[in-house]
Amino acid sequence: MLTQCVVVRNRIQSPSNHFCVLIPWFALWPFCGVSDLIGVPRRIRKEEITGLFGAASNVVSSDAMLVAAIRSGDEQAMTQVYDRYSQIVYSVALRVLGDTAAAEDILQEVFMRLWRSPDAFDASRGSLPGWLAVITRNRAIDSLRKRREETDIAEVVVSIEPDLTNRTEWSRALEKIHSALASMPSPQRSALEMAFFEGLTHTEIAARTGEPLGTIKTRIRAGLLTLRKALNP
Amino acid sequence: MSVHEQFADNLSLYALGALRGEERQAIETHLKECSACRQELQKLRGDLALLAFSASGPRPPARSQGRLVAAITKEPRRVHLRQRSRRTWWNALGWAAALVAIAIGVSLRLENSALRRRVAELETSSSKQDQQLLEAKQLLAALSSPDAAHFTLVAGKTPPQPQGKAIYVRDSGTLVFLASNLPAIPPKKAYELWLIPTSGAAIPAGLFKPDTRGAAAIIHPPLPTGVEAKAFAITVEPEAGSSAPTSQPIMVGTRS
Numbered sequence: 477m478l479t480q481c482v483v484v485r486n487r488i489q490s491p492s493n494h495f496c497v498l499i500p501w502f503a504l505w506p507f508c509g510v511s512d513l514i515g516v517p518r519r520i521r522k523e524e525i526t527g528l529f530g531a532a533s534n535v536v537s538s539d540a541m542l543v544a545a546i547r548s549g550d551e552q553a554m555t556q557v558y559d560r561y562s563q564i565v566y567s568v569a570l571r572v573l574g575d576t577a578a579a580e581d582i583l584q585e586v587f588m589r590l591w592r593s594p595d596a597f598d599a600s601r602g603s604l605p606g607w608l609a610v611i612t613r614n615r616a617i618d619s620l621r622k623r624r625e626e627t628d629i630a631e632v633v634v635s636i637e638p639d640l641t642n643r644t645e646w647s648r649a650l651e652k653i654h655s656a657l658a659s660m661p662s663p664q665r666s667a668l669e670m671a672f673f674e675g676l677t678h679t680e681i682a683a684r685t686g687e688p689l690g691t692i693k694t695r696i697r698a699g700l701l702t703l704r705k706a707l708n709p
Numbered sequence: 710m711s712v713h714e715q716f717a718d719n720l721s722l723y724a725l726g727a728l729r730g731e732e733r734q735a736i737e738t739h740l741k742e743c744s745a746c747r748q749e750l751q752k753l754r755g756d757l758a759l760l761a762f763s764a765s766g767p768r769p770p771a772r773s774q775g776r777l778v779a780a781i782t783k784e785p786r787r788v789h790l791r792q793r794s795r796r797t798w799w800n801a802l803g804w805a806a807a808l809v810a811i812a813i814g815v816s817l818r819l820e821n822s823a824l825r826r827r828v829a830e831l832e833t834s835s836s837k838q839d840q841q842l843l844e845a846k847q848l849l850a851a852l853s854s855p856d857a858a859h860f861t862l863v864a865g866k867t868p869p870q871p872q873g874k875a876i877y878v879r880d881s882g883t884l885v886f887l888a889s890n891l892p893a894i895p896p897k898k899a900y901e902l903w904l905i906p907t908s909g910a911a912i913p914a915g916l917f918k919p920d921t922r923g924a925a926a927i928i929h930p931p932l933p934t935g936v937e938a939k940a941f942a943i944t945v946e947p948e949a950g951s952s953a954p955t956s957q958p959i960m961v962g963t964r965s
């Protein structure tokens with residue numbers, strides 16, 4: 477227990493602001509539970525136990541742990557999150573903007589926002605890659621449409637089931653998403669993609685396709701539910 | 710699904726940020742009071758994230774990471790005030806707890822060595838007492854042991870007479886009685902020793918049967934304390950004993 481706590485803390489936090497390493501181990505052992513709580517808020521403990529990326533949970537930190545470390549100013553943790561999710565963020569930005577320089581700007585902006593206000597992401601309620609993907613899309617659309625941000629990122633809670641906690645689950649989920657999109661009727665798929673990647677409103681889509689507004693609305697919702705079902709059959 | 714159907718389509722449009730004006734306001738008002746729809750909104754955003762994941766493109770260029778790291782280094786995260794104070798508080802608590810633990814440890818250690826000393830003392834005194842007790846037991850055993858050799862010393866050529874000797878301590882009610890050369894006792898009978906107080910009835914002081922040599926001993930029978938004895942007497946009684954003498958004494962002895 478003690479070993480685990482010290483290892484975890486040293487890895488994701490700068491030891492200087494942690495009393496664990498400063499006082500003798502024998503004075504500490506009864507309080508290990510308390511020391512666990514110092515940097516890592518109570519609400520993410522479950523995920524710590526579950527661990528990210530499978531069995532080697534003492535080697536790889538969970539997203540929640542990384543965000544907690546970022547909250548305490550750990551630059552190393554920030555780099556780890558970047559390694560993990562920069563490709564998703566960049567891909568989404570590039571897909572929306574179609575321009576690498578603009579996509580790089582959005583990438584920089586999104587990660588800087590995580591760095592500046594990690595509290596905006598609530599690990600107990602949502603998925604970090606999901607949150608990053610959604611706010612990236614929103615920022616990219618805002619930038620595309622030259623408008624100001626509409627939704628507070630702290631209010632964006634993105635819940636994905638099941639939790640995509642390891643690489644295998646990830647690639648399996650990606651396969652399912654691609655095949656769900658491929659098997660979707662093409663008007664439904666393009667309505668979905670126009671709404672999401674181009675940021676068109678249902679009214680704009682209806683005008684572009686010449687179809688009734690209600691049909692577009694229904695297609696969008698049905699398309700989203702199809703994706704959800706693809707992961708939770 | 711427990712989501713309000715009238716909001717269902719608009720909820721996905723809201724998640725996409727496509728709602729404007731009144732429609733948008735209506736849904737925001739509804740979301741404030743409907744947790745089922747709030748949950749559904751989170752799930753719809755999850756669905757949008759899945760759609761976003763489908764954009765799987767290339768990794769960002771390597772320079773992007775350098776740019777981010779440079780920006781982060783230039784802008785050390787200001788630790789949230791609440792966070793910092795909570796941390797300090799936890800830190801203080803941790804230190805306080807550690808100090809208390811150390812104090813408790815020290816006091817336990819002191820108490821422990823005091824107790825050890827006390828135990829050692831008690832052990833010494835207890836072993837002394839054990840020794841004394843053992844000696845006393847051996848002494849008492851010698852008095853009543855059938856293996857003990859008895860010698861009756863008399864003056865001149867007087868043949869050995871039946872004889873009894875009672876040693877009595879009034880205040881503690883302690884009695885040692887030794888007899889020798891007693892005549893054999895008839896079957897189903899026993900001798901009974903009596904304490905005759907200066908006033909009142911005789912008090913039974915023990916039943917006994919002499920051995921083949923006519924010897925007997927009574928060591929510390931149950932007696933009341935503080936009774937002044939005028940004399941001791943022996944009677945022949947039924948084997949079970951009597952609470953008061955039922956025959957004339959065969960031997961009587963007054964205080965010498």
